Amino acid sequence: MPAVKVQDVSITYRTTFERVPTFKSAIVRFGRGERAIREVKAVQNVSFDVDHGTTIGIIGANGAGKSTLMRSIAGILPPTSGRIEVHGRVSTLLSLGVGFNAALSGRENVVLGGLAAGLSRKAIQERYEEIAEFAELGDFMEMPMRTYSSGMFSRLAFSVAVHMDPDILLIDEALSAGDASFKSKAAAKMNELVTNSRTMFLVSHAMSSVRDLCNDCIWLHKGKVMMRGEPNEVITAYTKFLQVGEKESVSLEDL
Numbered sequence: 001m002p003a004v005k006v007q008d009v010s011i012t013y014r015t016t017f018e019r020v021p022t023f024k025s026a027i028v029r030f031g032r033g034e035r036a037i038r039e040v041k042a043v044q045n046v047s048f049d050v051d052h053g054t055t056i057g058i059i060g061a062n063g064a065g066k067s068t069l070m071r072s073i074a075g076i077l078p079p080t081s082g083r084i085e086v087h088g089r090v091s092t093l094l095s096l097g098v099g100f101n102a103a104l105s106g107r108e109n110v111v112l113g114g115l116a117a118g119l120s121r122k123a124i125q126e127r128y129e130e131i132a133e134f135a136e137l138g139d140f141m142e143m144p145m146r147t148y149s150s151g152m153f154s155r156l157a158f159s160v161a162v163h164m165d166p167d168i169l170l171i172d173e174a175l176s177a178g179d180a181s182f183k184s185k186a187a188a189k190m191n192e193l194v195t196n197s198r199t200m201f202l203v204s205h206a207m208s209s210v211r212d213l214c215n216d217c218i219w220l221h222k223g224k225v226m227m228r229g230e231p232n233e234v235i236t237a238y239t240k241f242l243q244v245g246e247k248e249s250v251s252l253e254d255l
């Protein structure tokens with residue numbers, strides 16, 4: 001049985017907005033229900049299976065639908081059509097600090113995050129020191145998270161996500177968070193998880209991370225799967241498609 005099975009999934013965002021957002025037109029339109037609707041087909045008829053123990057990179061240009069797909073696999077956003085099966089406990093580190101309450105302290109958020117991930121209070125207490133130590137936030141663990149820098153925020157988010165003992169870990173741009181020393185620590189932790197044959201999804205614009213960590217890769221383009229396969233091959237096709245060319249002096253860190 002695969003860890004994740006995505007079957008013909010489409011996800012459409014519907015956003016309503018005022019076409020002419022002036023005060024007068026808002027008054028004139030009021031009650032007439034004249035609002036414009038914009039539909040974005042973020043993911044279109046996507047199907048794939050991911051086996052347990054796979055580390056799969058999800059790559060693609062801005063707006064390709066990577067985060068949207070991850071949100072659906074995480075169960076945060078239901079697909080508009082199609083079906084997603086997830087076999088195992090999922091832990092997510094999607095965009096920075098999703099699920100954290102900025103008014104609460106780091107410590108309180110760790111406890112809430114753990115409960116939300118389905119851990120018992122006892123299990124959370126046992127893990128707390130490890131999480132706090134990994135994040136290296138010291139006394140800040142007792143401070144409200146709104147006082148954190150974005151790097152501090154993401155260090156705690158990463159630490160919580162990787163210490164929840166997930167079967168399936170979804171990571172969105174985690175490696176770009178935090179400073180250089182935390183980045184290398186995060187990479188080492190991810191290597192450890194890979195070695196322990198956890199299933200991992202890594203959404204990244206850092207091609208070197210995908211090469212180093214992943215043994216499988218999906219390239220999304222405008223909501224569709226362009227290619228699936230061995231990371232080196234998919235990255236080569238993707239970079240070629242972008243007309244960047246790997247030999248040129250463009251950093252592969254920012255595609």
Ligand SMILES: Nc1ncnc2c1ncn2[C@@H]1O[C@H](COP(=O)(O)OP(=O)(O)OP(=O)(O)O)[C@@H](O)[C@H]1O
Binds near residue numbers: 014042061064065
């Ligand atoms: N909450 C939302 N409401 C409406 N449209 C959205 C929403 N979130 C994303 N979109 C649209 O869906 C499409 C896919 O966005 P998504 O964030 O999944 O792309 P991405 O591949 O993760 O991009 P990036 O590399 O920039 O993070 C984009 O066109 C975006 O404008």
